[in-house]
Amino acid sequence: MERIAYITVKAPFGEQETFIITEMLALRDRGVDLLIVPRDSDGELFHEEAASLTGYTLNIPWLSTDIVKRLAVFICRNPRSFFRIIEDTVLKAGRLKTALKNLVVLPKAIYLSAVLRDASVSHIHAHWASTPSTMAYVISEITGIPWSFTAHRGDIAEDNILRRKCAAASFVRAIDEGGRREISAVVNDPVIEKKILTVHMGVGVPEVVRRPAAGSLEVFTILCPANFVPKKGHRYLIECCRLLSARGVGFRCLIAGDGPLREELQAMVEGLPPGCDVRLLGRLPHERILGMYEEGAVDAVVLPSIVTDEGVKEGIPVALIEAMSYGIPVVSTCTGGIPELIGDGSGVMVGEKDVESLAAVIERLARDPDYYSMLSRRGRRKIETDFNISTTVDRLLDLFSGRGRST
The missing domain is CATH 3.40.50.2000 (Glycogen Phosphorylase B;)
Structure with a gap:
């Protein structure tokens, strides 16, 4: 099984992103060789179910001596590539706040490019169209590893170089049809729009449900x-x-x-x-x-x-x-x-x-x-x-492997 890297905000740590934890657990249970890379390294384990994912996780800080050294080496050896990345993610970000957010994640993304390449990652998937996908975009630009991202809703409205990301990604996942239409409106390119797909977030469906009859509870x-x-x-x-x-x-x-x-x-x-x-x-x-x-x-x-x-x-x-x-x-x-x-x-x-x-x-x-x-x-x-997680994972595995994508 090929190795898939998942870039999150904090998951499997932190209090939120439970739906991403569910998805990653389902992928792991299918035998996927996962490597999880949280953008933030300051989260603590909150959800017990996520504990089994920590062994697959690279918890790397925003900045460290190693990251600074790797950044300096990259700039010296690849100045054109570095300044092109700066232009694409910072200078063309459109808004100062977005530009600064992207600038903050660049050192870590550049550091991770060597880490994921050395780990033989075959595909990178980022959750959120904001800075996690900026990191995936940068890593892919440096390494050539194919990548994709899931856009949810508020992150679409943020429009963090969304058109550029959609053009570069292997595919773009919206979690509902409304989100797909919003992304398509930003992209406004019929060729790129073919890569924007709706794949719902899935959940585990219990085999047996013990439902009380209506009104059987005390209140x-x-x-x-x-x-x-x-x-x-x-x-x-x-x-x-x-x-x-x-x-x-x-x-x-x-x-x-x-x-x-x-x-x-x-x-x-x-x-x-x-x-x-x-x-x-x-x-x-x-x-x-x-x-x-x-x-x-x-x-x-x-x-x-x-x-x-x-x-x-x-x-x-x-x-x-x-x-x-x-x-x-x-x-x-x-x-x-x-x-x-x-x-x-x-x-x-x-x-x-x-x-x-x-x-x-x-x-x-x-x-x-x-x-x-x-x-x-x-x-x-x-x-x-x-909305069965099994169906969602089937679709994602097809997309990660290149099957089921529009050509």
Whole structure:
């Protein structure tokens, strides 16, 4: 099996990128010889499931004596190549912030070019169209190793030399059709656009699901597993809970995550009336979330996502995909790539910021066992068919090897 290098932000370390951890574990289990290269070296292991990946990981700092020496040698021996890379990634970056980000990762990328070449890496894949793919681009320019990248959603809007990367990459993966269209609009080249493909993020589908009947738990339990950032729309779920409480619906709302909006959300929760049971759990390890699903401790997953004033929106949230794989009904909004997941009735969508409709759907799920069971079956069937990690890995392996690419 050929050796594949994966460039991430922090995974397998850090609190986020759980969907990338799932993908890397699945590739490893298929016998892929993985070499994982986090952009940042300051992350600690947070998710227990990622522990088995640390032995495949090169945890290299941003800067060290060896990196400086390797950079100096490269500039002396390959001045034209170095200044061409500077021109492509820094001078033509378009925005000063993007240029500086790319400049910061250049020494490490140049150092890694020799490391990955010596490690006989046959393909490099970067997650994120931002600086991880800048690193992959630079390494490939120096070594000639083929490369590709996965673009998610906010990183597309950043447009970090996106057209140049798409032209140089073997293929470009978008995680949903909306993302593919956005990248194509930036590229605006019919030849390059053929390399831009939609390959969904996949999840493991449990063989056996122990779902409680609707209402069998002591109270109807809602979970919202999402970072505390504006696009996730937590405030509308909290407002929805106020409505549900006023209507006499028995429920418990668990919000798992952390982020810059924590204090604002904490204040909203503290301002709820007595008896309105909303709890901020902090960020939970991935295996803890999946354990709650496996134990039947969650009745519904709700993600009231919005499009922010800056245009930031969701791709297809893996939090919804994972819940559906366990037969847990999901409720979200018709924003970003969410309609691609549940627009066919596999889940329920409401308008963004529509607190009344959100409350009505949750109340129906809590009170209508037949409706609940129907959504449970539909959701799981959708994931088995379209978002199974096994299918995703099959497609990626074909692409890494050169099969299945447009010519």
